[in-house]
Amino acid sequence: MFIRAYLRASTDEQNADRAKTTLEQFISEHDQRIASYYTENISGTQLERPELNRLLNDTQENDILLVEQIDRLTRLNDQDWKQLKRMIEEKGIRIVSMDVPTSWQALDNNAITHNDPII
Template identity: 75%
Template structure:
């Protein structure tokens, strides 16, 4: 059994590994170790995420997918969440999430290996809670987006909304990191931008302001 920790932050949260110490402590208190960390800045509404895909490709049967909260794994719509669950199920991965205490029992080999009835009950309860938390995560995202939309509409109506302004300081950081030879993945992890935003920034500044050597 390998424990694979997945840490995700949205593009607005620049510190995707803030929960790393918490996950490590949680696992060590249960006499286990985390085999690998998969850290990325990406939206939970996207099914195709680089590090999540790498985790799934690396995983083997009975490995643990460790997360801080279910919303770190998914804010997906129903179809995409069903697809991700199918991938996880086909790999026979076990989700352990710090916000779902019943999932912690997957770390107890005595329960999962020696008692098939307990194992079946545990799986059923966990699936129910995980689906519930996934639905709540999606609803929370939709609610926040709706409030944001309403705020923008009020701002436009009052003549106060000027649109999202670019963070020029972070743009310069992207350019600086690129000039230093960092990869796109490393730039994403350092700046908090997603892959597509880094590419857009590099393309814009390369064309208008900078000459970046490949």
């Protein structure tokens, strides 16, 4: 299991890396570590995001996609969200979002199953 952190800001004027320290502290509190970071400045309303696509290509089953808030991952319309969700499910990726405490159980190595739901 690798934890892959996705950091996104909507515009070039915003700092996508601003959440990095917060994510590192959160993961450390759960006795885990982040394997890699994927950072981009692009609107969450766009499905086509180079770093998110790279993250999806790099992942393996049971890897974790870590975000500070779920809106860092998506602000997509319904059709695009269904497409992204299908891509995530096909890869067997689990999503952990700091603002969704029920997702944190995926960080427990003993809780890994092949049927864990995603957000």
